[in-house]
Amino acid sequence: FRADLDALTKGGMVKGTNVEVATNDALQSMLNEISSRWERMEKYATSVIDNQPALISLSKGLDVINQGNSALLELAQQASAQVAASGGSLREVDFTNQLAVLSQRIAKNANSLVSSDEIDPEVAFLLGKDTGTFRDILNALLKGSESLRLSGVRADDARATLTELQKRFVAYEAGVNAILQNMQRLVVAKLAARGINQESEPLLADTGKLTNEYDNQTTTRTVTFWGAMIFAAAALVCLIMLGKVFLDDARVRAFESEQENKRNQEAILRLLNEMGNLADGDLTVQASVTEDVTGAIADSINFTIEELRTLVRGINSATDQVAKATTDAQAISNRLYEASQRQNKEIQQASASVLQMAQSINEVSQTAAQSARVAQQSLAAAEKGGQAVHNQINGMNEIRTQIQDTAKRIKRLGESSLEIGEIVELISDITEQTNVLALNAAIQAASAGEAGRGFTVVAEEVQRLAERSGEATKQIEAIVKTIQADTQDAVAAMEKSTVGVVEGTKLSDAAGQALDEIRKVSRELAELIGGISAQTQKQSASVSDVTRGMQGILKITEETTEGTKQTNVSIGQLTKLAAELRSSVAGFKV
Incomplete structure (x- = not known):
């Protein structure tokens, strides 16, 4: 069509026929209009073919x-x-x-x-x-x-x-x-088909006008040329009809599907109308089971409604039971809460008493520990005292031994002084005899005269020696007597000292025995006080354990009280929920 249109516009061969360029303004205007319309239709057709x-x-x-x-x-x-x-x-x-x-x-x-x-x-x-x-x-x-x-x-x-x-x-x-x-391509194809439908009728009318104009302008066109034009127009019409058939077929299938869906929608609406009272809580409704697509759905809905009726009855029964059970549970919980509070107070009082007792036992334990230390100090002092007494006894024994030795020596000294006295007496006798002999010699010398003068001197010397010896003897005798008297006094004093030492030793022995008894008693007392201190410490530890246990019991009791309180609140909420659940199904008609 495009080639034939270009040949008519610019001149050229059309189906073996040479066509001149259109010089008539009317023909040129028609050809331009047809060309413009064909360009638009060609774009639309290309869009349809591409998609x-x-x-x-x-x-x-x-x-x-x-x-x-x-x-x-x-x-x-x-x-x-x-x-x-x-x-x-x-x-x-x-x-x-x-x-x-x-x-x-x-x-x-x-x-x-x-x-x-x-x-x-x-x-x-x-x-x-x-x-x-x-x-x-x-x-x-x-x-x-x-x-x-x-x-x-x-x-x-x-x-x-x-x-x-x-x-x-x-x-x-x-x-x-x-x-x-392919939704976007469908949109493009629909727009193109709409454009083809819009342009096809005017294009067909314009080609008819162009044909008439050529008939009026000239009779030199051959049958072949006009056949070609008619063929081209027929091809265009076939293309247009092909698109129209495609769209009509799609519309028919869509219409049939829409009719089927419409019937289904009517059945669904009918079912929804029957179920209208169900929305108001009426569980006595019954859906009609038909041959439509909603038949199986209606059957399922009827089964569901029956299950709902059973469920609502069960909920009503359950809410009644829950309400009764929660009422009883709340009463029990209230009693438990009050008992827990009383128990909490009693445990607090008992805990305070135990704490006081623990404090007293701790004080007793401290006193016992201090007494144990004092007893240990007393025991140590008794040990030292006993050792000192034993040392004193040993010293007294040594003193007694030394005194006895000294007394023996003094006694021997007295005996020696007696012997000296006897010797002094012997010397005194000898002195007296010497003095007598000297006197006799002097007498004999005097009687001898001049011949006895020298002997007289000797006799005088002997007499003076005898006199000095007598005086010395007297002095020695006096000294010996003094020594004897002192010796006797010393012996007597030694004997008294020995007796005192013996008595002191006896007293020291008695003191040592007393200190041994004191040490023994102090040891036993220290052991007893140590045992008392250990027992009080154990009791203090036990009381501390009891105190901690009481505190734990108090904490547990407080938690129990709080738990009971929360349980009471939860039971109240459960009662409220049961009431709400009952009210929520109260609108259902069974």
Whole structure:
């Protein structure tokens, strides 16, 4: 068409015929208008051709959705019924019912996107969201999910149905992804098709006018040329009709899918109308089980309502029992709290008494320890005193021995003085005799005259010697007597000293024995006081342990009191919660 149009505009060969350049202003204007329209249509047609693979993929995806929709709905309804029949939780039944609703909404939104003239972004977003929600719920029903609070379906038949549903959903999800991924190309193709529809009628009219103008201008055109023009126009019309057929087919399929979805929506609305009173807490309603897609859902809802009735009855019964139990528990808790307070006071008083007793025992222990130290000091002093007495006794014994030795020597001295007295008496006798002899010699010498004069001198000398000897003897005798008297006095004194030493020794022995007794008693007293100190220390330690134990008991009692108080508060909260739970189900009609 472009080549023929250029030949008509600029001149050239068209189907073997040489065509001259159009010189008529009217023809030139028509050709320019047709050329302008064709440029726009050519862009639109090129856009459609360029997006042909994406449109084919999108169309196949839509076919997969429409073909698999019924099977997906049937499997979801079957799974819902199986979960309900196997005693599954209300959440599991509710989520399996959501799968059925989501499958229909996904098909409706997919057909709406393809068939509508304009693309609604919210519908596209909802299509992707519903697909993801369908996948998440299906995985949660099979594997469990903490976020959805599902532990996974346990019934074997329900799991088998859900597994088959998961397999079918893989192709279903791929179809949705094909639509979502090619959404932009679909928008471009729809805009191009709209442009082709807008330009095709004016272009066809303009080519008709151009043909008439050529008929009026000249009759030299050959049949071949006009056949070529007609062929080109027919090709253009075929292209336009091809696009129109494609769009009409898409509209028909979308219309059929929309009608099916409409019927499903009507069934769903009918079911929702029947369930209207259920929202007000009326559990006596019963959904109608029909052959529509909502039949299995209605059956599941009826089962769910029956389970809810049982649950509400159980909640009412349980709240009554909880209310009675919490009332009794609160009364018991109040008594326990009062008893704990009394026990706490008594333990505090006992703890104070034990602390005072511990203080007294500690003081006694300190006094006993001090007494033990004093006793040890007394024992040490007694030991020292005993040793000193023993040393004194030993010294007295040595003194007695020395006195006895001295007395013996003095006695021997007295005996020697007696012997000296006897010798002095002998010397005195000899002196007297010498004096007599000297006197006799003097007398004899005097009688001899001159011849005896020399002898007289000797006699006088002898007489004087005898006199001095007599005087010396008297002095010696006096000294000897004095020595004898002193010796006797010394012997007497020695004897008295010996007697005193003996008495002192006896007294020292007695003192030593007394000190031994004192030392023995002091040792026993020190041992007793040490034992008392050790016992008081043990008692002090025991009292300290008892004090710590009392403090621990006091702490435990305080914790028990606080726990009882908190328990009382918790029981009050439980009573309040039971009342709230009862009021929450009070609106249900069973």
